[in-house]
Each structure stands twice: as structure tokens, then as C-alpha cells.
Amino acid sequence: MTHTGSATAHLLAEPARVVAPRLLGSTVSTCVDGRTVSIRLTEVEAYEGGIDPGSHGYRGRTARNSALFGPPGTLYVYFTYGMHHCANIVCGTDGTASAVLMRAGEVVSGVDTAVARRGRAGAPGPQLASGPARLAQALGLTLEHTGLPVDHGTAGIHGVGTIALEHVADRAPLHSTGPRTGVSGPGGGPEYPWRFWLEGERSVSRYRPAAVRRRESGGRPAGGAAAGAAGPRG
DNA sequence: TATCTGATCGACT
């Protein structure tokens, strides 16, 4: 079953952990710089705002995360690690900071554009949008797209691009669940099994527990806090 | 104001 337009907004008006598995298998399409890319979602994570220590909205609303507190169907893009963008779709009710992080998917349309955007590392195949930063990059999403309404037919209004969600199922397809990837602290524990993926999909990113940073005992250069501190992974 | 963290990725050994 397919829902578009206001029907999609209705489906998003539930907590992220309910909406997230439903988005598996659905298609997210963007039109940025006049080029369209469509990705079939195979892996997502749910973040539940004020009750979720792993959520950007856990400590309340700030200028950075204000889009996260917006109405369901709002796009929230954040910038992390100094170089990566990650894209979320806001769910729940207005003000709850509930959102679904799009972690991985299969590029079903606009492969050439996605490969070009991915740059040197870009190559057609299941790895093209395997990982939240890769997926956001393939879709051409950056901070300037934060706050865009999803699937409201607003082409041209915002100027920076459009995003649409299609083929959202009434019920979640058969899927697996587990702890979230890369979430440090209690939010990454088994109490929050809010990662959802389609079993057997080659585009699903490999599970990685949160990195544990090792502090330098001496001083560090200003502005370069995290260099060389990657902890054990995998 | 200064310091530190982070929902990552990819190159390198």
C-alpha cells in the first residue's frame, strides 16, 4: 500500500519507535540542484527526545535541534564529526523531538547522481548509501535542508530542494531489531533496541558499538579535540 | 571564553 501527501504525515504522527519499522522498504526521494535521487530504506533508528539519552533532543530545545521539535514530517539534518551530515524524519506530535534516523538504503533511482555526490569513494552497489552520512550525502542533504517539510509537494518554495517519502506501509514489514549503532552512554544499551533493519539486505550497515574516546593527558590544540582518540571498535 | 564531545567514514598497516 502506498501513501503520499497528507496520508504520510498522518502515519508519522506516532512515536519514532513505532514509525521507524514502517519506513523500512519505503522510498525517500530528494530533488536537490535539479537532480533527483531515490533510496529504498533498509535500516533506520528511532530517537525519542526527552526520554531518550541518545537523542539530540534529550536535553531540551536549542537553536541547533529546533527542527527536531517541529511537527511530524519535518526533515532534521545535523552535522557531526566535522564532516558528516545525517538526516532524520521528525515523528510523533509537535514538540516531542521524536525522530527516525535514516541509516542505510538502496539507491533505486539517480544512481549516477548519488555516485557523483559521494565523490572518490562513490561506486554503484549496496555500499553507496550504507551508513547515515553516506545516505545523506547520496541524497544531497545538508544543514540547509533542515526544516524542510517531507512530502508536501512544495517544489520550488524553499529553493534548496524537496524531499518526499513514498510507499510507506500500513504495517511494518518483517524486520530485525537491536541496539542502536554508535550511540554512547545508556542510550546505546539494550534498553533501547530501537535500530530496525531488513534482514538480508546488503545495504544494511555493519553494527558498530559506540566508540570510546581516550583523553589525552596533556593539552591539545585548540579546535582539534577528537584527533587520534578513536577507541576500540568492531 | 575555553574546552570538549560527537547518531562517522575511509585510508592505512
Add this chain to the structure above:
DNA sequence: GTCGATCAGATAG
């Protein structure tokens, strides 16, 4: 398996 890149925002003082 290991580690460097790179910057906006949050927090402590």
C-alpha cells in the same frame, strides 16, 4: 584492526 580528519554546538568555569 587502528587511527586521523574536521567543525558546530554544548557545557564548564
